[in-house]
Amino acid sequence: MNISELGEFGLIDRLAKKIQLRNASTVKGVGDDAAVVASGSARSLLATDMLLEGIHFDLTYVPLKHLGYKAAVVNFSDIYAMNGFPKQMVVSLGISKRFSVENIEELYDGMLLACERHGVDMVGGDTSASLTGLTIGVSVLGECEPDKVVYRSGAKPTDLICITGSLGSAYMGLLLLEREKKVFEANPDAAPQLAGYEQIIGQYLKPEANRDAILNLREAGVTPTAMIDISDGLASDMLQICKQSGVGAHLYLDKIPIARQCLDMAKEMNFDAVTAALNGGEDYELLFTVPLSLHDRVKDFGRVDVIGHIVEAEKGALLIPPNGEPVRLQAQGFR
Numbered sequence: 664m665n666i667s668e669l670g671e672f673g674l675i676d677r678l679a680k681k682i683q684l685r686n687a688s689t690v691k692g693v694g695d696d697a698a699v700v701a702s703g704s705a706r707s708l709l710a711t712d713m714l715l716e717g718i719h720f721d722l723t724y725v726p727l728k729h730l731g732y733k734a735a736v737v738n739f740s741d742i743y744a745m746n747g748f749p750k751q752m753v754v755s756l757g758i759s760k761r762f763s764v765e766n767i768e769e770l771y772d773g774m775l776l777a778c779e780r781h782g783v784d785m786v787g788g789d790t791s792a793s794l795t796g797l798t799i800g801v802s803v804l805g806e807c808e809p810d811k812v813v814y815r816s817g818a819k820p821t822d823l824i825c826i827t828g829s830l831g832s833a834y835m836g837l838l839l840l841e842r843e844k845k846v847f848e849a850n851p852d853a854a855p856q857l858a859g860y861e862q863i864i865g866q867y868l869k870p871e872a873n874r875d876a877i878l879n880l881r882e883a884g885v886t887p888t889a890m891i892d893i894s895d896g897l898a899s900d901m902l903q904i905c906k907q908s909g910v911g912a913h914l915y916l917d918k919i920p921i922a923r924q925c926l927d928m929a930k931e932m933n934f935d936a937v938t939a940a941l942n943g944g945e946d947y948e949l950l951f952t953v954p955l956s957l958h959d960r961v962k963d964f965g966r967v968d969v970i971g972h973i974v975e976a977e978k979g980a981l982l983i984p985p986n987g988e989p990v991r992l993q994a995q996g997f998r
């Protein structure tokens with residue numbers, strides 16, 4: 664069977680069905696941002712993510728230091744999405760012969776900077792020769808109090824759907840870098856036109872994992888009922904919460920925060936900014952749900968927007984425009 668017949672999520676579901684858990688300490692296996700493991704009275708969180716040259720990044724416009732930073736924080740983001748804090752990380756590198764020692768040091772400097780900013784220790788890994796360019800595999804171990812772990816599965820009808828930050832910038836940044844690459848390939852003397860687009864480019868090249876949002880939630884005494892980080896796009900990630908929680912969701916289009924520079928770029932490129940926000944992915948903001956009764960506490964957070972509410976499963980997962988027909992949310996994933 665071709666993998667394209669199943670798609671990414673179908674493949675994962677099929678593989679996950681074969682798994683048998685054997686240890687009482689495995690609290691949660693496949694199906695969330697991180698696995699949850701009981702260790703003494705605490706919970707350990709375990710997440711992994713792989714970045715492949717030619718699939719996830721293009722070194723013609725991605726600096727190695729930024730790439731290292733991103734490889735680390737996308738993993739930290741999965742730990743924050745469980746309401747925990749990343750503590751240790753291991754990294755595996757596949758390195759082809761066109762990379763120098765200095766190149767790999769640059770990559771490493773980016774990872775170590777991310778570790779410094781997020782209070783994480785780099786504790787090991789592996790390196791290997793590679794025939795197919797650069798491969799970066801990062802695994803992160805995090806911690807959380809047992810009663811504070813947040814899964815994708817706890818959303819209930821009437822819960823508010825909240826999102827940190829704004830969406831769409833990373834994807835528009837990628838489209839801009841791809842456009843400038845084509846211009847450069849056609850005419851190597853042409854200077855890239857990137858001025859004024861620092862926000863979207865930065866969001867793509869050097870995203871940040873939202874540690875502050877978790878600190879804010881803790882400080883406010885709010886434990887979300889469900890949470891996920893936006894890696895595949897709002898639509899896909901919202902559907903993950905719906906699937907795991909057995910609920911539907913109504914999102915209001917005019918409430919979805921889209922960065923101004925994303926809107927500007929979308930207009931310039933004649934691209935739909937809403938598509939970038941819903942399906943672009945790689946924003947690494949946090950999507951979470953809280954009981955309706957916590958509305959007052961959440962609305963006072965900086966950079967958190969309420970974008971809809973959870974409904975019963977039979978009411979569907981819908982995007983509702985201010986005028987016009989609701990649209991069904993569609994999942995992405997590679998094919």
Ligand SMILES: [Mg+2]
Nearest residue numbers: 696741892894
């Ligand atoms: Mg995730």
